[in-house]
Amino acid sequence: MLEQEEKALCGRLESVRRRLDDAVRASGRKQEDVTLVAVSKFHPAAAVEALARLAGHAVFGESYVQEAQEKQQALAGLALSWHFIGHVQSRKARDVAGRFALVHTVDSEKLACKLHQAVQPPDGEQPEGARTVQDVLVQVNIGCEPQKSGVAAGDGLLRLADAVAGMSGLRLRGLMCMPPLTCQGEEARPYFAQLRGLRDSLEQRLGMRLPHLSMGMSHDFEQAVAEGATLVRVGTDIFGERSPR
Template identity: 65%
Template sequence: MNTPLAERYAAVRHRLETAVRRAGRAPADVTLVAVSKYHPAEAVAAVAALGQRDFGENYVQEALQKQEALAGEDILWHCIGHVQSRKAKDVAGRFALIHTVDSEKLAHNLHKALWRPEDDTCPVVQDVLLQVNIGEEVQKSGIDAAETARLAETVLQLPTLRLCGLMCLPPFFDDGEAARPFFAALRKLRDDLELSLGVPLPHLSMGMSGDFEQAVEEGATIVRVGTDIFGPRPPRP
C-alpha cells in the first residue's frame, strides 16, 4: 500500500542509495537506522514491513516498551540516546548496538550488568560506540576528542563490551555542507585510533535527515534518520 509513510521511507532509501553510489561505495557499506523516537510501535511495525530492520530509540523506557510490543518482529534495536550510568543495567544486552558510551563509569556499569561474577563469564557481549562531542558543545553529551583514546582503552579492557567505532552529533545545520568538516574530523579521529590502538573500529555513526548524504561521503557506516521517514515527531508521551 502506497501510504505517506511508505513514500517517505522510499524517498530516504533513494537518497541514501544515490549518496552511496556517488561516494563510490557499496550499498552494504552503510546501514540506515530508522529513528522512531515518540512514534508508536504501530509505525515501527509498518516501516519494518517495508523491509527496514534497524531502528533507533533515544529513551530507554520507550525503547523497552516498543521491544516488548514488537517482540515478534525481526528488528535490530539501536540505543542512540544518552544513557545515565545508573540505567546501564536496563540497556546492557538489550540492543544490537549502543551508540552513546561517553564515560568510564557508564562503560564499567555496562560491564557489571553483563558479567557473571559467580563463574567469571560473560554470556552476552555488547557492541558499543563511543560518542564524541565533535563540535565541543557544552549542551551536548559526548567525550572530548582528546579523551577518546583513554576511554577506548578502558572499553577494550572490558570483556563484555566490543568497541566497534565512534558516533557524533555535530552542531545542527540546515546545510549539510556545514556539517561536513565535523564528519571528516570524526573519521580522522577513528583512523588515528585504529593506528594507535591496533584494533579495527569499523563503524562511524553520523548523519541524520538533513545531512546524511555528506556523512556518507565522509565515511559514515551508519546514518540515523527519523523525521524524513516517520514525519514530524508527536509530543513526548
C-alpha cells in the first residue's frame, strides 16, 4: 500500500477506537471488556498487515473461506487472531474448524456436528498444529428475517445450544446477531437487549458461563456496547467501502 493510504487507514481505525472507548466508558465498563473485530473481507492482505504493523491491531474478521485462507497464509508471520464471521456451509466446515480463534456463525446442529468432527476426527487424521477444540458462537436470527442465516429464538435456539454444549470438540462461548438493516443506531438497541436476555437465560439453563455477545457494526456498535456487546464487528468505518466481490 502507498504510505498515504496506510495513514488514512490507520486514521480511520483510530477514529473507531475513540468511538469505542467513548461507548465503553459511557456504559460503565472497562476497555478490556469489548474487543474490536476489524472486518477485512474484500480488502487486501496488505491492509491487514498495515493495521497490524502500524497500529498494533491484531483481531480480524473474515467471511469467505478461500479469501481467509489466502490472507492467513500471506500473513502467517504476524501474531493475528482470526475470527470467522460469515455463513459456513456444512461442506466447508473442515476448512474452517481449528483455523480460527472464534467462529461466530453456528446456526444449525448439522454444521455444529461437522465442525466437531473436523476438530476431533474419529479416524485420528488430526492435522498437525490444528486446534482440538473450536470456540464458537450460536448465530441467532434476531429479526426473524427469512433471507438471513441464524437459528430462531425459542425452542430452536435451546435445542442448538444444548447440542453444541454437549460436543467435546466445540466450546460454546455465547451468541451473535445482526439486526435488520433497516434498524440502525437506537432502532437496533432492542435487538441487542433481546440477545443479551437470551444469553442470560441460556447461562442459567446450561449452568455455564457464556461470556461473549457478538453484536454491533459500523452504524450501531455504540448501542450494542451499551447493551453488553463484548465483540463488535466493524468493517466499512475502518477499511472504507468494499469493492464488489
